[in-house]
Amino acid sequence: MKKEDQFLGKHNAPKGNLEITGPQLFGHPKGLMTLFFTEMWERFSYYGMRALLILFMTAPIATGGLGFDDQTSGAIYGLYSMFVYLLALPGGWIADRIIGLKKSVWYGGIIITLGHFTMALPGLLALISGNHEPKGDLSGVDLYSFFLGLILIVLGTGLLKPNISSIVGQLYPENSSKRDAGFSIFYMGINVGAFLAPIACSTLAIYDWHLGFGLAGFGMLMGLIQYKLTGKYLEGVGDPVLPANEKESKQRSKLIKGVWIALALIGVIISLFFLGVFSIDPVGVAAISNTLIGIVALSFFLYVLFLGGLSPDEKKKVLVVMILFVFSSIFWSGFEQAGSSLNLFADRFTDRKVLGWEIPAGYFQSINSIFIILLAPFFGAMWVALAKRNLEPSSPLKFAFGLVLLGMGFLVMYFAAKIAASGDLAAPSWLVITYLFHTFGELSLSPVGLSLTTKLAPKKFVGQMMGMWFLSIAMGSLIAGRVAGGVSGGTAEALSQMPNQYLLIVYIVVGAGAVLMVLAKPIRKLMGNVH
Template identity: 40%
Template structure:
C-alpha cells in the first residue's frame, strides 16, 4: 500500500491534516448553523417580509423533521463511502450539494417547492459529508494514541467557530437585510470549505480517506480475507448502539436551542444590553463561543489524563454530559418563572443555561465521535459513524415534537420534564458505565507515545485487545 504523505506530528502535537479537517468542518458548520438559526424564524415570519407565516407548532415539526433527516442520511453516505466512493470524494460531493441547497433557499420569493428542494439538497449533502469527515479525523491516529480524544475536541472547536460565524454573519444578514442574504451567505461559506479542502487535502492528508475500505482490503495483500465479526468486535458494536440510545436523550434536549429556546428567547427574554437589543439569532452564537473558550481546556484535560492513564471511561464522560445538560435546564426553569411573573426573563438565565449545556456537550459529543473510531471495525468505520448519527436523527425529530408541546403544557412544565429526563438518563448511564467499559475490551485504553508519531498510511486497523 502506498505510503501516506501526511506530515508526521510530534508526540505533544497533532498532524497538520487535523487542522485542514478543522477548517473544512468550520465552513460546513457555518453553512448549517447559519441556516438553522434562520429556519424557524423564517417559517413563522410575516409573509410581507418574505416569511411563510406558519404557526409555531408547524414550524417546529418541520424543523424537527429536517434536522432528523440531516442526521439520518449519514448512514447511507457512510455505507457508500466504505463500499464505493471513499471518504475524501464523499466529503467533496456532500459539500457541493449543500452549497447548492443554500443557494436554492436564497432564491427570491417564498415558494414552498423551492424551500423543500433546498432542504432536500442539504439533507443529501450532509449525508455524504458528516460521517466521512469525522471518520477521517480518526484515520490520522493509530489505535491507543492518547491524543485522539483531544484531537476530536480540537475538531469540535472548528465546528463551533463555524457556528459562531453563522450567527454573526448569516443570522445578522438574514434578520436585518432579508432571508435570501442569510441563506446566500451560508452557501458562500460552504463553497469556501470545499475549495480549501480540495486545495490542501493531498498535501496534508496523504492517503487517508482516498480509497473505499473494500478497495483498500483488496490492495493490502498482507491482510487476511474478510471474516465475520469476532466476539470482541460484536461487544464493541453493542457498546456503540447502547451509548447511541443515551445520546438520543441528550440531543433531544440540547436541540431545543434551535427550536423552542430560539422562539422563547425571541418572545419572552429581555435582550436589551446597554440600550442595544441583541438580535435573536445572535444568541445562537453563545454556545459556540463557550465551545471556543472551554474546548481547548477540555482537549488538554483529556489528553493530559490520557497520558497519565487516569482518563475517565467514555461512558462515564457521556454520563457527565447528560447531568451537566440537565443542570443547565434548571436555569430555563428560572427564566420561565420570571417571564411568567414579569413578562420578560433576564438574558443571563439563557446564557447560564447555554454554559452548562456547552460543558455537557464537550463531555459527550466529541468524545462520542472519537469513541466510534476506536470501537468500530475498520471495514465498517464510516457506516457505523453514520449509524451513530442516526441517534442524532431520532433526537432532532423528537426535539421538534417536544418543543411543540410548549403551547399546550407551558414552558415551565416542559423545561421541568426535560430536566428530569436527562438527569435520570445520566444517572443510569453512570451506573452501567463499568459494564460498558469491560465490553470495550481495552479499545479505549491509551499507550505510551514515542517522541515522534508518524501519521498512518491510511485509517488505523481496529485491534483486538
C-alpha cells in the same frame, strides 16, 4: 458542536512510517489547512442557516416568514436535523465504494451551496425586481425554494460531512504523535465557523431572511473555492479505490447505476410533491420516523446479538453499545433544542435590547461555540489530571454526568420560563447559563460516544456500529424538534404550561443520568478490557 466530528476518520490512516511526508505547515501536513477552512466554511453555512431556520418558519408571512405553527415548524426542524445525520451513512458508503473521499467533499459542497442559494431565491428575485416589501401571502416560489433548498442541503451534508473528517485521518500515519493534535486543529475550524455564522447570517436576516440564507451559501462557496485552489496539498489521500479486476469493475458499474436510479426516484417524488399530487404532514411523518428509527435500531442490535456469530465477550460489548444508544438519544433530544425551542425562547421571551439596539435572537446560537473553544482544553486537561491520580470517571459515568449537566441547563430554563409566563422578559443571562451547562454536558458525553463505540464494536461490525451512534443522534434530533413544538410558548395556553414542560425535561434527563449512574458498574463489567 458535535465532538464526534473530531473522531471521524481517526481509524483510516495509512499504516507504516510515523513521519509525516509532503508539504508541511507548523509541523502538520498543509492539507490540514485545506480541510480546516473547507470545514470551517461548511459549518458556517450549516449553523448560519440553522440559526434562522425555525425563526423563519414561525415568523408571520407579513414579516417575510412562512407563518407555520410551532408544531409544524418543530417537526420540520426535527426531520431536517435527523436526515443530516442519517444521510451521513450512505454518504460514506458512496465515497468508499464509488467516487472517493475528495470528490465526495467537492460534490457535497456544490450541492450544499445550491441548497442555500435555492433558499435565498425569493430574496434574490425581490432584489432584482426592486420589491423588498414582505408579501401578504406565500407564493409557490417561497415554499418550493424553501423545501427544495432544505433537501439539497441535507443531501450535500450527507456527502461531505463524514468524508472530510476521514481525509484528515488519512493525512497522518497511524500512531503518529501529531495525529490527535491535527484533529484538534481541525475541530477548532468547526467551532470557528459555528461561532461566526449565527452572528453574520442573523445580522443580514434583519433586513431580509433570504439574505441570511444567501450569506450561508456564500460561505460554502468560499469553502469550495479554497478547497479547489489548495487541493494540491491533498494529493495521494482520499482518492477512490479503483477496481482490481473486471469483476469488481462490473460491480462498481452496477453500484453507480443503483445510485443514479435512487437519485432519479428522489427527484420524481420531489416533483410529485411540488406538483401537488400528494401532500406531507410533517408532524405525522416525524412521529412515524421516530417509531421507524426505534424499530430499525432494535432489530439491528437483536440481529447482531443473536445472529451475528459473536463470542460471549463481544455480545457483552454490543449490549453496552445498545444501552448507550438509548442514553445518547435522550441526551441529544435535549441538546439539539438549541436551534429550536431555545432559539424561539431567545426570540420571544428574552430581553435583547442593549443601548436601544435589539440583539438578533440568532446571536445566541454562537454561545455554545464560544464555550467549547474556551472550555475544551480545560476538560481535556482535567481528565488527564484525574487519570494520573486514578480518579478519572469511567465512560458510563461520563455519560451520566453529561445527562445530569444537560438537565441542570433545563432547570435554569424552568426558572426563565416562569419569568416569561408571568408576562416579563427574561434576562439574556438565563440562556447564557443554560448553554454553559449544556456545553459542560456535551464535553462530558460527546467525546466518549463515538470513541467508545469504535472500541466496543466487534471488528466485523465497526462501520455499522458507528452508524448506530449517528442513528442515536438522528433520533435525538428528531425528538428535539417534536418537543420544541410543545415547549415554545407560541400560544397563551402553551406559555402557561412552558415552565412545567421544561421541568418535565429536567426530570427525564436527570432521571436518565441517575439511572445510568446506578448501572455504571454493571456496564463497566460488561465492557471488559475497554476503558
